[in-house]
Amino acid sequence: MGIIKERMTKVYGEETAERYTQIIETMISNARKKQTAKKKEKWDEKDVLLITYGDQIYRDGEKTLKTFDDFSGKYFKDVFELVHFLPFFPYSSDDGFSVIDYKKIHENMGDWNDIKKIEQNFRLMFDFVCNHISAKSEWFQEYLKCNPEYDNFFIEMDKDTDVSLVTRPRTHPLLSAFDTSCGKKYIWTTFSDDQIDLNFENPEVLIKMLDVLLFYLEKGASWIRMDAVGFMWKELGTACIHHEKTHEIIKLFRDAAEQAAPGAILITETNVPHKDNISYFGDGTDEAQMVYQFPLPPLVIYTIMYGDSTVISRWASNLEVPSDEVTYFNFLASHDGIGINPVRGIIEEEKILRMVKNLEQEGALVSYKKNTDGSLSPYEINSSYINAVSKKNDTDDIKVNKFLNAQAVLLAFKGVPAVYVHSILGSQNYYEGVKITGMNRTINREKLEYEKITSELENKDGIRCKIYSKLKELIKSRKAEKAFNPDAEQKIENYGSDVFSFIRTSVDKTEKILVINNISDKEVSLEIPYEVKRAVAAENSTTEGNHIKLDPYGFTWLEIK
Known part of the structure; x- marks a missing residue:
């Protein structure tokens, strides 16, 4: 039995596998013929990533990917090997993570030709928002019209269904009400009522999403980030996270990606405790090649806050990977907040709560999640990383020293390091944006005007210039040393x-x-x-x-x- 059929059988049973395997194998074969960018055979010490939005830097009257190409040519070329673009598709909310159309680029950002041009200077990583789709998408709009082609694309439940066992990353109700041509329906929405969970129990949904994955590989993605992937498979009576069939689908996606584009890397984004997170390595050969190293950001903050390396040293001493075919995707800051769940079990709960309280007093915002007993607990810290590791009353020089210390850990630590754009640009908390959007995460998502940010980066006395200059040189030092190979x-x-x-x-x-x-x-x-x-x-x-x-x-x- 071929590997694709074997995966399909485990997920859907033999009859369905028989019906769909040939379709999938044909899709893979067609995608392989369309590959234009050669993927790197294996990661090494030179692979340092930049994480950014496609509209991070803007100029009036210009598509933002063109602006990014100009800016990155001046400030990021020869510093970063790869650029991870957060979702640059048409979207309706959540700064891109509520995708309306997986195959189009947002009209304000540009088109696929702009991506092709950026690919001349960097290898690329795309976001694959595979758990959910926008309520404004054609798929969901056709579902609301009761188009039979979209039957079972989404998960309908009786409004009184007991979903108390379902793991919740948010506090809103799991089931959201929608009026359809067939009457009122209650639909599964893990993250918001604008982000509609896809029903992978329907093999047609799998085919659609596999088509999206292969399309991204055709369009130049070397690495693929699988957003919120742990929630893909739902089964009432379970926590509906880390389901065995979710793991099997990821394995199928990896098989398809490797066959279509040898060298392609899948990275799972699961903001969960460490033991669950590393389960996405599979046996070290068959699932994700990388997993996000979620404990690292809060651990580094905790370590610098208390000036005590005991916890991080103990944790790092026990850090292993199941094979040399996988590694960690290390980061400190990102478009999201700093997750707390990954250090539960590593740092004592009382000390976690004390850290959160200290961060709040220093200006950080805190987001909460609802537990199965109805109580609330801190889910993530919302802050720029420089503000998270420093204090309000610190001088700029002390802030820079603390921040560079943290970045030095990131760049030297075992795995592949990724640097958020606001980190290398020395951005601090954007409270004005939070007031505008009402979203805590906006604190670290400010969009930057080209002339203003370039002027600040050229001001040698400013904090942005100090951070950019020093961090750029540190990255270059890391890339020159083979002892920093992720497998070292x-x-x-x-x-x-x-x-x-x-x-x-x-x-x-x-x-x-x-x-x-x-x-x-x-x-x-x-x-x-x-x-x-x-x-x-x-x-x-x-x-x-x-x-x-x-x-x-x-x-x-x-x-x-």
């Missing part, structure tokens, strides 16, 4: 709780880099039991022989024997 070994070192330290050893064992971060507000001096060959990068630190002195929040990368 990582071993945690212990120099006391005010230091977070580890050694990365290149795959061929010829290079070792010792990473030392002073995560405290006091100077640290230490002797290391290694001979230093050279300093790879450093900030607010000095090295004499094997003696290291680190100013508050200083760090160093040292090649050692």
Whole structure:
């Protein structure tokens, strides 16, 4: 039995698998013939990503992808190898994650030719919003008209259905009421009443979404982010998250992607506790090649907030991957907030709540989720990352030092690092935007006018210029060292709780880099039991022989024997 048929049989049964396997194999064959961009065989130390919106930078009267191409040519080329574009499709809400048409580019941003031009400078990562679609989409609008072609594309329930066991990431009701030509219907909406969950129990939905995935690969995507993928399969009586059939569909998507575009990478986005998150690696060969490293952002904040590396060192010491065919997708900031759930079980609940309270007092916003018992608990912190790791009363220099310290951890840590556009541009909390949209996440989603942001980046005394210049050089230093290959070994070192330290050893064992971060507000001096060959990068630190002195929040990368 072929692998596609085997996957389909596990999800839908043998009869349905028999009916659809040939259709899928033909789709894959056709997509393979349309490939134009050669995918990289394997990730390496040069693969540092930029996360951005397609309309992040704007100029009046110009399509924003054209503006981004101009801006990135000046500021991001030769810094980042890949650009992850958040959804650039026509949308109706949630800054792009309520997709109206999966195959069009938003008219304000441009068209597929603009994407092709950007691909000349960067490999690309697209968002695959596979769990839900906009209520304004043609699919749902035809469903509301009771078009039989769209029967069972969405999940209808009796309004009194007991859904108490369903895991909820939001506080609104799970079932939303809609008037259709056939009468009032109650439809499954995990995230909002404008984001309608797709019914993967219907194999026609799978075919439609597989077609979208293959289309993205044809259009130049090397890597694919699978948004909110853990919620895809619903079965009453279960939590409706991490379902075994969800895992099987992801495996099918990977099989199809690898056959159509060898080298393509699937990345699952599941903002959940670590043990659930890493389940999307499968056995290390058959599911996602990368998973988002969700514990890292709150752990780094916690570590710097308390000047104590005990928790992050213990967590990192136990971090493993099931094979060298998978790795972690590391990040600190993104378009979303900083998730709290991933550190539950890593940090004690009382300490999590104390961290959240401290962040609120320093200006962060907090979003809450509803638990199965009806209570509320913090779900995510909403803040720019520089504001999350610093205090209101910190000077700009201290803010920069804390922020660069955090970024140094990100760039050196085992896995592939991704840097949010507002991080490298030194953006701080955008409270005005929150007032406009009423959404906490807007605090870290400000759109930037081209002339204004370029002027600020050229102001050598400004915080944006300081962060951009220093972070750009740190990224370049990382990309030059094979010990930072995502597959390179990582071993945690212990120099006391005010230091977070580890050694990365290149795959061929010829290079070792010792990473030392002073995560405290006091100077640290230490002797290391290694001979230093050279300093790879450093900030607010000095090295004499094997003696290291680190100013508050200083760090160093040292090649050692």
